[in-house]
Amino acid sequence: xxxxxxxxxxxxxxxxxxxxxxxxxxxxxxxxxxxxxxxxxxxxxxxxxxxxxxxxxxxxxxxxxxxxxxxxxxxxxxxxxxxxxxxxxxxxxxxxx
Amino acid sequence: xxxxxxxxxxxxxxxxxxxxxxxxxxxxxxxxxxxxxxxxxxxxxxxxxxxxxxxxxxxxxxxxxxxxxxxxxxxxxxxxxxxxxxxxxxxxxxxxxxxxxxxxxxxxxxxxxxxxxxxxxxxxxxxxxxxxxxxxxxxxxxxxxxxxxxxxxxxxxxxxxxxxxxxxxxxxxxxxxxxxxxxxxxxxxxxxxxxxxxxxxxxxxxxxxxxxxxxxxxxxxxxxxxxxxxxxxxxxxxxxxxxxxxxxxxxxxxxxxxxxxxxxxxxxxxxxxxxxxxxxxxxxxxxxxxxxxxxxxxxxxxxxxxxxxxxxxxxxxxxxxxxxxxxxxxxxxxxxxxxxxxxxxxxxxxxxxxxxxxxxxxxxxxxxxxxxxx
Numbered sequence: 399x400x401x402x403x404x405x406x407x408x409x410x411x412x413x414x415x416x417x418x419x420x421x422x423x424x425x426x427x428x429x430x431x432x433x434x435x436x437x438x439x440x441x442x443x444x445x446x447x448x449x450x451x452x453x454x455x456x457x458x459x460x461x462x463x464x465x466x467x468x469x470x471x472x473x474x475x476x477x478x479x480x481x482x483x484x485x486x487x488x489x490x491x492x493x494x495x
Numbered sequence: 496x497x498x499x500x501x502x503x504x505x506x507x508x509x510x511x512x513x514x515x516x517x518x519x520x521x522x523x524x525x526x527x528x529x530x531x532x533x534x535x536x537x538x539x540x541x542x543x544x545x546x547x548x549x550x551x552x553x554x555x556x557x558x559x560x561x562x563x564x565x566x567x568x569x570x571x572x573x574x575x576x577x578x579x580x581x582x583x584x585x586x587x588x589x590x591x592x593x594x595x596x597x598x599x600x601x602x603x604x605x606x607x608x609x610x611x612x613x614x615x616x617x618x619x620x621x622x623x624x625x626x627x628x629x630x631x632x633x634x635x636x637x638x639x640x641x642x643x644x645x646x647x648x649x650x651x652x653x654x655x656x657x658x659x660x661x662x663x664x665x666x667x668x669x670x671x672x673x674x675x676x677x678x679x680x681x682x683x684x685x686x687x688x689x690x691x692x693x694x695x696x697x698x699x700x701x702x703x704x705x706x707x708x709x710x711x712x713x714x715x716x717x718x719x720x721x722x723x724x725x726x727x728x729x730x731x732x733x734x735x736x737x738x739x740x741x742x743x744x745x746x747x748x749x750x751x752x753x754x755x756x757x758x759x760x761x762x763x764x765x766x767x768x769x770x771x772x773x774x775x776x777x778x779x780x781x782x783x784x785x786x787x788x789x790x791x792x793x794x795x796x797x798x799x800x801x802x803x804x805x806x807x808x809x810x811x812x813x814x815x816x817x818x819x820x821x822x823x824x825x826x827x828x829x830x831x832x833x834x835x836x837x838x839x840x841x842x843x844x845x846x847x848x849x850x851x852x853x854x855x856x857x858x859x860x861x862x863x864x865x866x867x868x869x
Binding site for chain 2: 443444467468469470489490491492493494
């Protein structure tokens with residue numbers, strides 16, 4: 399659905415749910431998820447409804463993901479880093495993970 | 496009797512007021528609930544939502560029986576509310592724990608329970624002191640610092656925000672008139688009718704039930720009653736929603752039906768609900784992590800402080816006025832735990848016009864008069 403702009407930065411290696419995903423310096427986690435065609439990055443804790451990055455400016459909290467083991471980070475506010483591990487969140491979080 | 500707008504004016508639209516109003520409406524009364532506006536200091540929105548039995552009644556044995564009575568009535572109360580409104584207040588009664596993080600804490604707990612149970616006429620709470628291994632069988636996620644705790648099978652909890660909403664829905668469905676922004680300024684009895692002045696104009700009623708929490712202290716003397724209060728501040732830390740891991744409420748940590756973990760139980764001598772003492776939240780969180788180490792990496796999404804409704808000795812006050820017949824006080828700390836009693840026991844008494852002394856005489860504010868207490 400999305401196309402990368404010509405002036406994209408240098409390649410960065412990250413994983414999403416264990417799979418290598420192509421990313422570039424300057425991308426946010428949320429942008430990478432959208433570009434990779436991941437249609438939802440979490441499901442809500444109470445009703446299990448799917449959610450995807452939406453506002454991309456830190457307001458809607460729909461792009462919550464686990465980044466390097468820290469849960470419920472706002473993907474749109476986190477720039478990718480080489481070696482980063484991103485996990486999608488399904489329903490309620492498991493404490494102690 | 497002269498004409499009045501309502502049979503009963505309930506002063507206070509928090510949990511105590513609306514539970515009482517619902518019971519009055521069920522008894523056939525025309526009821527108005529006079530509430531403050533959105534800026535009210537609303538204990539019903541800040542509480543910890545336990546329906547709690549263990550440790551209640553040290554110093555006033557009948558309070559133990561009164562608490563157990565409400566605890567026993569709670570399931571039926573919740574079911575009736577669901578039938579009337581379609582709303583589930585998520586009452587659960589798996590039993591509850593108080594956890595100790597040192598031998599000294601455990602010994603102090605055991606001594607408190609022993610003194611409680613040695614009082615004449617006390618009901619049996621069936622509370623047991625358990626060691627680490629016994630607690631771990633029911634709460635497998637406790638940390639190594641938990642030396643033990645007390646367990647009472649009658650303890651439970653509820654979604655108190657939903658309870659508040661459900662009771663408001665229920666009184667509305669039963670035709671109770673809810674009057675927000677009606678802070679009561681004065682109450683007078685003229686010709687057998689109570690006349691209440693409010694910022695939005697006067698209201699009259701044949702009876703008046705004071706259920707205004709800490710504000711009962713100001714209102715009760717207007718109708719010849721007494722409600723000595725000692726408000727205190729508590730703080731709560733709230734986490735993101737987690738998969739269920741905590742299947743029993745603990746006095747200071749509980750997981751709600753929707754997965755949120757609430758951490759609380761602090762006490763400060765303050766009446767400012769807008770501030771927060773960071774050190775208190777930090778201590779609450781630190782103890783919770785020692786009790787349940789898996790909470791260490793969980794995100795906190797909210798903290799808040801709220802003012803507890805607290806009588807001077809911590810026990811409820813139920814009274815009827817001798818100088819102003821038809822005026823009652825319904826006043827207590829535990830508006831969640833005792834909601835079933837207020838709806839099912841106290842309200843019918845007020846509807847009949849007389850408190851049943853065999854049940855509530857121990858809770859008269861006469862106990863605060865040294866000379867009159869018999």
